[in-house]
Amino acid sequence: MRHFSALIASLLLCLSLSAMAQQVTYDGHEFDTEQQRKTYAELISELRCPKCQNQNIADSNAPLAADMRERAYEMVMAGESKQAVIDYMVARYGNFAHYKPPFNVFTAILWVAPVAIALIGIFLALRLSRKRSQPVTLSDEEKRRLAQLKAEGKDD
Template sequence: MALRPAFLASLVAVAMLWVTAQALAEAIEVRPFNDPVTERRYQDLTATLRCPKCENQAIGDSNSPIAADMRERVYEQLQGGRSDKEIVDFMVQRFGDYVLYNPRLEGRTVLLWGLPGALVVVGALSLWLLIRSRRRAQVGGLSAEEQARVDALINRERSE
């Protein structure tokens, strides 16, 4: 009788390991590469291209069907001898600029690239003008009568 619970526990453990192994086998894509340089290029490209369906996730990290399709296209084009630029250009043409984590500097993206710098300059200029105006207000802020009263109070404190 004591063997029965141990046997059932063993069966459950084996079943859990088998299910886990099947899930991992489906999640991991194994692609044959001719050399480690091409494999590294594949890894770099799949890490720098964004999945159009997922929010801020690279195609190499995404499990969505469109990301799998994009990885397949990258692999096929690498095997076809295309350069990284040609592959990225193909992906941009097919899926749009959204697939690039770092959009290219073009006429329509100048605002995207220039706005942060312009905001820093405007902020620094505003801060400088604010500080300058406050300093000017402090220097000439008292009337002659108020200045005389302040001087009298200071002199009275010194004499006591």
């Protein structure tokens, strides 16, 4: 009889564990499917906290980031696509809310400025190096003064 009750207890434990395993939990939220959890995890790592400025909303402790995480969770659970959630966050918080801003008129400076600065730096370095490689020519007066200074230096 003791073995029978232990067997029933083991079966009940296995059944409860399998029921719990079907419910996917992440970041304190429960998901119906693994795909929902994966989408949510990708979103909170790709979306940037507007208050913290250099942290994604997964790492930020700011109340605004918590609100963004909650909204992302609600939208994922409602069946919204990853892009729909990103579009919503960008519409609400601006292009800054996404770590991968699109190339448009407003973000062009972010994409073009580093390349332009690098090209200007290379151009200036080449130009300055060419000026230094040219021999220095002295006028007759400068040559006489140089000879005079050399002669004074030998006398000392």
